[in-house]
Amino acid sequence: MAIVMYDLAGADPALRFSPYCWRIRMALAHKGLPVETVPWRFTDTDAIAFSGQGRVPVIRDGETVVSDSWAIACYLEEHYPDRPSLLGGATGQAHARFINAWADAVLMAGAARLVVRDILDAIDPKDVAYFRSSREQRFGTTLEAVQEDGRANRLAAFRESLTPARLVLRAQPWLGGDSPSYADHILFGTLQWPRCISRFEVLAADDPIVAWQQRALDLYGGLGRSAVRA
Amino acid sequence: MAIVMYDLAGADPALRFSPYCWRIRMALAHKGLPVETVPWRFTDTDAIAFSGQGRVPVIRDGETVVSDSWAIACYLEEHYPDRPSLLGGATGQAHARFINAWADAVLMAGAARLVVRDILDAIDPKDVAYFRSSREQRFGTTLEAVQEDGRANRLAAFRESLTPARLVLRAQPWLGGDSPSYADHILFGTLQWPRCISRFEVLAADDPIVAWQQRALDLYGGLGRSAVRA
Numbered sequence: 001m002a003i004v005m006y007d008l009a010g011a012d013p014a015l016r017f018s019p020y021c022w023r024i025r026m027a028l029a030h031k032g033l034p035v036e037t038v039p040w041r042f043t044d045t046d047a048i049a050f051s052g053q054g055r056v057p058v059i060r061d062g063e064t065v066v067s068d069s070w071a072i073a074c075y076l077e078e079h080y081p082d083r084p085s086l087l088g089g090a091t092g093q094a095h096a097r098f099i100n101a102w103a104d105a106v107l108m109a110g111a112a113r114l115v116v117r118d119i120l121d122a123i124d125p126k127d128v129a130y131f132r133s134s135r136e137q138r139f140g141t142t143l144e145a146v147q148e149d150g151r152a153n154r155l156a157a158f159r160e161s162l163t164p165a166r167l168v169l170r171a172q173p174w175l176g177g178d179s180p181s182y183a184d185h186i187l188f189g190t191l192q193w194p195r196c197i198s199r200f201e202v203l204a205a206d207d208p209i210v211a212w213q214q215r216a217l218d219l220y221g222g223l224g225r226s227a228v229r230a
Numbered sequence: 231m232a233i234v235m236y237d238l239a240g241a242d243p244a245l246r247f248s249p250y251c252w253r254i255r256m257a258l259a260h261k262g263l264p265v266e267t268v269p270w271r272f273t274d275t276d277a278i279a280f281s282g283q284g285r286v287p288v289i290r291d292g293e294t295v296v297s298d299s300w301a302i303a304c305y306l307e308e309h310y311p312d313r314p315s316l317l318g319g320a321t322g323q324a325h326a327r328f329i330n331a332w333a334d335a336v337l338m339a340g341a342a343r344l345v346v347r348d349i350l351d352a353i354d355p356k357d358v359a360y361f362r363s364s365r366e367q368r369f370g371t372t373l374e375a376v377q378e379d380g381r382a383n384r385l386a387a388f389r390e391s392l393t394p395a396r397l398v399l400r401a402q403p404w405l406g407g408d409s410p411s412y413a414d415h416i417l418f419g420t421l422q423w424p425r426c427i428s429r430f431e432v433l434a435a436d437d438p439i440v441a442w443q444q445r446a447l448d449l450y451g452g453l454g455r456s457a458v459r460a
Contacts, residue, residue, distance in 0.1 A: 088325070091318020094398075094407030095325035101397035102332065167331035168324075177324030 009039035022189030113150030239269035252419030343380030
């Protein structure tokens with residue numbers, strides 16, 4: 001029986017844009033595990049109440065329910081040890097947690113300011129009021145003001161914040177080394193978020209990260225490349 | 231025969247403050263490898279000309295010479311596989327390279343602005359002119375101006391830049407997981423630099439990174455704690 005994953009969707013149910021859900025879509029494909037995704041909207045809290053919390057991704061694997069992308073990656077690694085490794089053992093996992101924390105604390109915050117207003121145009125109408133009010137409370141201003149300021153004043157800093165990944169990819173083809181690991185899926189999923197939800201180019205065309213992203217888009221039969229974009 | 235390591239020293243030859251040399255001192259202790267350090271000053275380029283470049287750390291292990299802290303860590307891991315692991319296998323090593331790049335690109339740059347003028351007071355008199363001119367060229371202003379601006383305007387951003395490490399250490403005792411890895415030595419060595427060269431506190435006393443640093447200072451018989459401070 002395929003693993004079921006609740007996956008953030010837009011007004012178009014085929015538009016899947018959550019950075020955390022993309023990390024897990026890639027992780028499942030890496031493990032060669034079939035998945036059946038269920039489109040989910042921000043306000044569908046009842047639909048995932050069984051998970052004991054209100055955010056996606058949530059997976060149901062037989063009787064087991066796991067939420068939170070990092071916990072899901074660790075679950076998949078532990079429960080499917082004979083499949084290709086995502087984390088490369090205890091130390092690889094410990095170090096990947098740093099990359100996960102960096103993506104969440106640095107990249108997500110920077111990318112949000114570049115595309116957050118565009119999200120409103122793509123999400124389900126029933127989510128719009130919730131999304132605007134919750135995010136505007138967080139930013140302390142309108143989404144229009146956040147995005148305008150982001151694109152005008154914070155694009156260079158966002159690109160600069162990717163320097164550690166750029167330095168690594170100068171020395172090795174993947175963050176995981178010779179082949180992709182969950183570290184690549186973390187960065188890929190994070191960048192798949194602006195890529196799917198907006199037409200704004202968050203990276204310069206000649207950025208080495210773009211060359212890596214192009215290779216990652218081709219992984220697993222072009223899973224990322226076939227994604228619907230807003 | 232002990233490994234010989236050329237180690238950046240101050241006017242007081244016992245003052246050792248290079249962030250990169252500290253990473254390797256910790257790595258050698260982690261591996262249980264005896265080391266004989268040779269005090270080295272910025273302008274002693276002839277003394278390490280045999281390494282084909284002009285920076286420390288440089289190690290000589292029998293006939294083998296290795297420079298660059300990351301290359302030395304990888305060398306130690308490869309050549310002493312029966313000793314406690316620094317990197318935890320190929321994927322752990324690939325992921326640690328990200329942490330190394332982050333420390334170099336983000337932390338080092340931030341910490342430099344907080345203590346760079348203090349370095350002048352501690353280094354060997356013969357290094358002072360070189361250090362001032364090379365660093366002032368890099369910063370485009372005087373070391374006094376850099377440090378004054380750093381402490382007045384950039385301390386909060388430096389502390390904020392440690393967020394990924396803070397998030398990891400909320401979930402596990404070491405960056406390496408249940409026990410220290412080279413990832414810990416990277417961060418420890420980076421922080422040992424301002425700690426040894428300056429009395430300015432770059433971290434808030436209640437920062438969880440300080441609690442981790444205190445534990446790291448006790449590793450290997452208190453190697454880090456016994457360091458001479460300026």
